[in-house]
Every structure is written in structure tokens, then in C-alpha cells.
Amino acid sequence: MDLFSRRRQELLKLKSLRRDPKAYVRVEEETRTCPRCGEELTLSALEKGLQVCPCGYHFPLDARRRLQLILDEDGVHELYDGIAAIDWLDFPGYRDKLKVARQRTGLTEAVVVATGRIDGRRVVVAVMDSRFFMGSMGSAVGERITRAVEYAHRRRLPLVIFTASGGARMQEGIVSLMQMAKVSAALERFSRAGGLYIVCLTHPTTGGVTASFAMLADITLAEPGALIGFAGPRVIEQTIHQTLPEGFQRSEFLEEHGFIDRIVQRQELRATLSQLLRLHVRKGAAL
Amino acid sequence: MSGLTPECPLTPSQRMALARRADRPNVSDYVTGLFSDFFEQRGDRLDREDPSILGGVALFHGRPVTVIGHRKGHDLGESIRCNFGMPGPQGYRKALRLMEQAEKFGRPLITFIDTPGAYPGLEAEAQGQGAAIAANLAVMSRLTVPTLTVVTGEGGSGGALALGVSDRILMLENATYAVLSPEGFATILWKDSSRAEEACSLMRLTAHDLADLGIADEVVPEPIGGAQANPTAIFLALDDALQRHLLQLGQLSTRTLVAQRYRKYRTVGTTQRRKT
Numbered sequence: 368m369d370l371f372s373r374r375r376q377e378l379l380k381l382k383s384l385r386r387d388p389k390a391y392v393r394v395e396e397e398t399r400t401c402p403r404c405g406e407e408l409t410l411s412a413l414e415k416g417l418q419v420c421p422c423g424y425h426f427p428l429d430a431r432r433r434l435q436l437i438l439d440e441d442g443v444h445e446l447y448d449g450i451a452a453i454d455w456l457d458f459p460g461y462r463d464k465l466k467v468a469r470q471r472t473g474l475t476e477a478v479v480v481a482t483g484r485i486d487g488r489r490v491v492v493a494v495m496d497s498r499f500f501m502g503s504m505g506s507a508v509g510e511r512i513t514r515a516v517e518y519a520h521r522r523r524l525p526l527v528i529f530t531a532s533g534g535a536r537m538q539e540g541i542v543s544l545m546q547m548a549k550v551s552a553a554l555e556r557f558s559r560a561g562g563l564y565i566v567c568l569t570h571p572t573t574g575g576v577t578a579s580f581a582m583l584a585d586i587t588l589a590e591p592g593a594l595i596g597f598a599g600p601r602v603i604e605q606t607i608h609q610t611l612p613e614g615f616q617r618s619e620f621l622e623e624h625g626f627i628d629r630i631v632q633r634q635e636l637r638a639t640l641s642q643l644l645r646l647h648v649r650k651g652a653a654l
Numbered sequence: 655m656s657g658l659t660p661e662c663p664l665t666p667s668q669r670m671a672l673a674r675r676a677d678r679p680n681v682s683d684y685v686t687g688l689f690s691d692f693f694e695q696r697g698d699r700l701d702r703e704d705p706s707i708l709g710g711v712a713l714f715h716g717r718p719v720t721v722i723g724h725r726k727g728h729d730l731g732e733s734i735r736c737n738f739g740m741p742g743p744q745g746y747r748k749a750l751r752l753m754e755q756a757e758k759f760g761r762p763l764i765t766f767i768d769t770p771g772a773y774p775g776l777e778a779e780a781q782g783q784g785a786a787i788a789a790n791l792a793v794m795s796r797l798t799v800p801t802l803t804v805v806t807g808e809g810g811s812g813g814a815l816a817l818g819v820s821d822r823i824l825m826l827e828n829a830t831y832a833v834l835s836p837e838g839f840a841t842i843l844w845k846d847s848s849r850a851e852e853a854c855s856l857m858r859l860t861a862h863d864l865a866d867l868g869i870a871d872e873v874v875p876e877p878i879g880g881a882q883a884n885p886t887a888i889f890l891a892l893d894d895a896l897q898r899h900l901l902q903l904g905q906l907s908t909r910t911l912v913a914q915r916y917r918k919y920r921t922v923g924t925t926q927r928r929k930t
Contacts, residue, residue, distance in 0.1 A: 506923030598774030
């Protein structure tokens with residue numbers, strides 16, 4: 368379909384919407400196919416189910432929707448949204464690709480940091496979003512997360528991070544690699560000062576993020592079926608020249624090997640976080 | 655980009671080739687050339703010994719130090735035995751054990767980086783490659799003894815960084831340090847590993863590049879033709895550089911030492927970073 372006829376169709380759709388809102392829904396409810404069970408799911412049904420298929424498959428959740436899901440409605444403040452990537456290598460096309468990613472996602476980088484409350488308890492939350500450059504960590508992601516850690520440290524608040532990342536961002540080269548050291552150093556300080564850090568690993572969490580802050584939490588949660596590993600499955604297959612076993616590097620596999628405290632269904636995420644915060648209240652701590 | 659100047663007579667991919675030469679001095683050579691009385695410590699005390707990392711205690715000008723480095727071989731048999739310098743979690747956990755001992759006994763830590771990356775294998779993943787590397791990053795950031803890292807060959811990815819969160823990062827002139835091997839980089843960005851040479855020229859992975867980015871603290875010159883042409887010259891140059899940095903770091907209080915190290919990594923990737 369060429370551009371003009373698509374545009375005309377859209378206009379016709381809008382016209383019919385004006386006459387009869389139901390007609391619009393009937394004509395065009397977009398669907399997505401569940402990669403696990405093959406079921407066609409309407410977007411509205413998916414949204415109602417928190418982007419979880421009835422078969423249990425967890426679709427990736429965008430960062431702002433995730434914040435909505437776990438934080439109390441009032442008192443949410445986003446932080447450090449102005450920290451932007453720097454093109455250290457003058458990498459061809461990087462600036463343009465960033466611009467496109469910003470427009471396409473409505474995000475300024477691959478992580479959103481916010482403070483808010485979970486059942487009344489104030490927390491600092493950082494949520495990665497795999498739609499933005501595969502959730503890769505460059506200087507801006509590293510800096511935002513480090514500042515989130517330092518903010519939690521200064522105010523003695525619990526820190527919750529949701530990971531979703533393809534690893535270090537190639538376009539920023541060695542500077543991306545060094546973000547692993549930066550975030551890990553900040554977390555180590557925070558930890559030694561008694562700070563509580565909860566991580567929830569979501570699909571996919573790989574590379575430099577796995578080899579740094581994803582694996583340094585006091586409590587490690589994961590969503591079901593998430594791909595979690597250091598090396599990507601394709602790299603491993605190319606190295607060992609065999610196909611990987613079913614379920615390899617999935618949340619359940621990591622739990623079995625002792626790297627995850629609990630796999631949590633998305634519907635229970637908020638309640639689980641709330642419970643963990645209750646369990647870590649210090650004597651005399653203000654609520 | 656790859657314009658040759660008197661100060662930079664080699665292209666990045668030529669340096670990469672030098673960094674990967676099998677006859678380039680490896681960690682065993684540096685241990686022999688720089689230290690005396692070396693006692694190798696083996697095993698992670700959990701699972702097994704991983705020969706792709708060499709570690710132990712030695713004397714440096716009469717003073718005990720902990721030495722840890724990626725191990726590569728000079729010939730095929732040796733290379734296979736140490737898995738081409740690609741450690742599994744056991745190697746990183748052995749390194750962690752030795753780092754904690756350096757701290758316990760107040761010994762400076764000297765690490766040598768020379769690896770294409772951590773090994774991407776089934777078992778390595780099942781046993782927590784990511785978790786092992788992460789633990790090293792966190793612990794190295796808080797050690798209260800002086801820590802020095804020398805990138806002697808190829809510094810690849812998180813598998814290199816796991817030995818590299820130190821007070822000072824020195825790089826041999828033809829060593830490289832990058833987020834990923836140029837082949838991996840080209841595969842990820844262009845789905846074409848044959849474009850590695852092009853990747854090399856874009857990645858800013860040479861010692862001088864890292865000094866310009868404020869990540870490498872010193873570039874140690876190599877003899878003409880590369881380190882393998884005259885290992886003794888490299889040992890002498892390194893000996894001098896290591897002594898100098900240890901002396902400087904030894905004058906700092908523990909608190910200042912750890913605070914300075916934190917600042918070093920804290921400012922990477924911010925505009926506060928200046929060329930030193």
C-alpha cells in the first residue's frame with residue numbers, strides 16, 4: 368500500500384469514528400501475536416492484562432507503564448531526564464539514530480529514573496526500556512543509574528532497578544564499558560552504607576548490564592521467561608557449535624542455578640516489592 | 655582517521671594485530687621479568703582451577719605484592735590449556751579470592767589484562783559469568799590497598815574490566831582496550847564480522863585513544879616493532895612506571911586512595927573528565 372492510500376484510509380477511519388466509535392474498534396483493533404502460544408491478542412486485552420498473555424508470556428513493558436504499575440499514583444517525580452548521551456567516538460550516524468529513538472519512544476534515553484511511593488514507602492526506581500537502543504548502556508544510562516544510586520544513598524531510600532538491556536552501547540565504545548565500573552562502584556558504596564537494593568530482571572538482560580548492576584542486588588527478582596545472561600545465545604552457539612538447550616539462560620534456569628531469589632508474575636510485582644520494603648524497615652525508620 | 659603521523663605510525667588495526675601476536679610477552683613473562691619469589695595460588699575454593707587466569711604473591715623490589723593476570727600461551731598447546739585467555743567464572747572468583755587476600759595482608763595489587771573477553775560457553779553461563787564479573791567490579795572499587803592495572807595485549811569487554819577497576823591504568827603502546835572485540839563489534843552493528851578493520855578505526859581502542867579519553871593514565875612506549883622485539887626493554891619501562899605509581903599511591907591515606915579511585919570511575923562518561 369503506498370503512502371497516499373494509507374493516509375486516505377486513515378482519514379476514512381477517523382471519519383467513521385466520528386459517526387460511530389464502535390465502528391472504529393470493529394474495523395481496526397490492532398492485534399499482537401504471542402510468540403509463545405501463537406494466540407492473537409488485541410491491544411486493549413493486552414493492556415488490561417498488563418501485557419501478559421493468558422498463557423503466561425510476559426511481553427516487554429515500557430518504562431513509564433512500569434512506573435505506573437508499581438508506584439502509588441501521587442508523588443511520582445522523574446529525575447535526571449536531561450542527562451543525554453555524548454557521542455564520544457564521533458560514531459557515524461549515532462546522533463541521528465538517537466534522535467529517531469527519542470521520537471519513536473518518547474523517551475530521552477534507555478532508562479527512566481523516578482522517585483515515588485510503594486504503598487506509602489518512598490523509593491528510588493530506575494526502569495530500563497529495551498525499545499530505546501535495545502536498552503543498551505552508554506554514558507547517559509550509566510550516569511542516570513549512578514545518580515539514582517547516589518540519590519538513594521543520600522536520602523537513605525531503598526533502590527529498585529528494573530533491567531532490560533542488550534548490554535553496553537557499542538556506539539560509545541570503551542566509555543560504555545567503563546559505566547559498568549562506575550555503577551558497580553556506586554552500588555558497593557551504597558551497599559556498605561546499609562542501603563537496600565532490589566533488582567527485577569526483565570526480558571532481555573544481557574552483556575554488561577548482567578555483568579554489573581543486574582547481579583549486585585540484595586534481593587534479585589525476575590519476570591518469568593526472561594532471557595538473562597552475559598554472552599548472548601547466538602555468540603555462545605557460534606563459539607561451541609551446538610544449539611542451546613530449551614530454556615537455557617531463562618529466568619527459571621537462573622533460579623535453578625542459584626542466581627535469583629524469586630520469579631514474580633507481573634500481576635504480583637507491586638505486592639512483592641511492598642512486602643520486601645516492609646521486611647527491610649529498620650528500627651526507628653520513618654515511613 | 656587513520657592518517658599516519660610521526661607520533662602514530664601504526665593504524666589501529668595494525669596495533670590490534672601486534673597486541674594479539676602469540677610471541678608477545680604474556681603474563682608469565684611479566685611475572686618472571688618484573689618480580690621475584692613468585693608463588694602461584696590456584697583454585698577458586700568453590701569449584702576448580704581455571705588456568706586462563708594466573709595469580710599469586712611475589713616480591714616487587716623486595717615488597718610483597720599480589721599479581722593477577724589473564725594467561726595466554728605462546729604456542730597452540732599452551733593456548734588451548736589456558737583457553738586463549740578467556741576465563742570462566744572460576745577464574746574471576748579465584749581473582750576475587752586473591753584480591754581479598756591482598757587487602758587482608760596490605761599488599762598492593764598489580765593486574766595484567768590480556769584477553770579477547772570472558773568465555774562465552776554453556777557452563778560459564780550456568781555458573782554465573784555475569785555475577786562473577788560484577789562481584790569483581792564492586793570489590794575492586796573498594797579495596798584499601800593501591801591497585802595498578804597494565805593492559806599488555808588485547809583488553810576485551812567485561813572480561814578485561816573484571817581485573818581492571820584500579821587506581822591506575824597503564825597501557826603498553828600497542829595494547830588495545832575496547833567494549834568488545836572489533837569482530838564482535840562489527841557483528842553487532844553491521845551483522846558482518848569481516849568489517850573488523852573498519853571497526854578498529856572507529857572504536858578508539860588504542861592506548862593513545864584511551865589516554866585522550868582520560869581512561870588510561872600512562873602509555874608505556876614499546877620498542878620499534880613491538881614488545882616481542884625486545885621484552886627486556888618493556889620490562890625495564892614497566893618496572894620504572896610501576897615503581898613510580900606505587901610510590902605516589904603509597905603516600906595517600908587509605909581514605910584518599912579509595913575516594914580518588916571512586917572519583918576516577920565516577921567521572922568516566924561525564925564532561926568533567928579531562929585529559930591528564
